Amino acid sequence: MTTLESDDIQHILLTRAPAMTGRYEFLSFKSAAGGRAWLSAIMEKVHSAKAMRESVAQDKRWVTVAFTFNGLRALGVDDASLATFPEEFRQGMVARAEMLGDTGANHPSHWTDKTSSPDLHAIVILFARDAAERDRCVSEHAKLIANCQDVEVLSTLDLEATPPFEYAHDHFGYRDRLSQPAIEGAGDAPTPGSGAPLKAGEFILGYPDENGHITLPQPESLTRNGSFMAYRRMDEHVGRFRDFLREHGKTPEEQELVAAKLMGRWRSGAPLVLAPEKDDPALGADPQRNNDFNYKQQDPQGYAVPLGSHIRRMNPRDTGANMSRRRMIRRGATYGPALPEGAAEDGVERGIAAFVICASLVRQFEFAQNVWANDKNFHELGNERDPIIGNQDGTLEYKIPKRPIRKKITGLPAFTTVRGGAYFFLPGLKALRHLASLS
């Protein structure tokens, strides 16, 4: 079995920090020396996965640093090395917008956080145990930036868990973090139904992947134990979502079922395959049971989980081909204030700001966006996209298989809008030192 160099891999790849708040800062380097000076200081704060695990009980904050293609160039990585990075990373997320479904209201020209700017060079991710710790770190980082010449903060985003705080969920109320791939050698046993642990090379550069192949742009000192990260900031239109549920369900029970049919799970997390008629919150909360199902035998027609639902698109399980080559690690958090139940839409920005981590953006992240989320004809559906994260312009439909006749919703509204995004390279710890010492 592969031994992972967990003392060199950034913590975000292998662990999940017990954070209730956080902040992303998007940076631009006006000079290579300025960028390297900032990196030299901040890299001391970055936990490896091993260090994170050892001190998680005492620690209150966890820092991650990653760079865009332009950022690597701005730090002084030479052209020969840059040319060995994959095409999609070199182009960046904005250039790939049409293929990713970032058109119309989702188009990068509407993004206000400057992540679409070619001047975006780096992200620093802070996860903090509480708001006080975040405030302390934010002011520390502001001091560092003030001390570094030629480093500019393009934008920032504060993260907040959304109540109730007992479990992770988004602003729509769906329980999150239910289906994560396990990595061979990382030490975590997969929950039942999550599949066998996957080869580390699916997520971390420098290790064999599921085909036995090792991907490693050059030089190795820069790329080994690194990975690629797609950032997605998505507003969730909670008022519109609740209106939709009320429009399509007469009673609270019917409304819950409509919400469940869009996702493929009840908002409690209970999967419709295992709880088709009625919510089962105990099932939703039980990691030994809440991911343990398939589609081919248990729900081939989609009578429980509609063929076009979010979880059936994002992880077709036994109905997808070569699934071991399509998995992704997801990290992130919610931002913005919760919209109280019963309150009217207030127009305040709230949503999910997440990272998809994988060894190949084109094979893993972009495939999921282009085919699973946005192929209108996925599973022969004809005129649908992912009801939660697909590009919806009000002209598409959503079919809910049902006996004797299916229910078809036409003119599905967009419940989310993409508000920012970028491709980052997430270096290992030694690679951060390599970058800081370039000349």
Place this chain on the structure above:
Amino acid sequence: MKERNSMTTSPEQKDWTKPAALAIPEGGYFKDKVEQGRYGPVFPQTPACYGFSIMAKIKPGTKQNFYAYAQNIEKAVGATPDCLAVLKLHYLRWLLFDIKGDTYFMYQGIFDTDFDKYTEDAVAIFASTGLNTVFENLEGFPVDWKTNAAAFIKFVREHQCPSFLEYGEYPYVSADEIKKALKLKAAFSTALDQMQ
């Protein structure tokens, strides 16, 4: 917003009852509506669905490998009828022909999704069904194709010969829809037989 219970076709679906022909500009794309895929522009869907026609010169002296390969594919599909299912195919045709003493290979496929979408799955299938035995006999085929989907797709794109005209007697219908219709027909005849 309207909600209705119905089995009518959506307005976007194209009319399979009307045979249709489509003239395609030189180069294979309609310039004002080129859809971008992960590996570049996607060839348009036509009344004859999606497809490709790949032509390449074979390496001298390898002709017999192609005939041996045909036997392999026949056996593979016989043993595992769904082994090519991921490719969402209607039909495939393989042929060899000579020009001025050189032998050329043509691989023509008609399928229901643009090739770009399932490129990596196709590469995996080609490896598992032994399609490499034929492609590796083509001049210029990337030696690292198994691990380099981008190089594989580049070869396919460079050797793709786009149509300038395509026709469908029952346009835009997918293989799955045809199979569903035939299943339904079979179920109806069984039902009618039962009622005798």
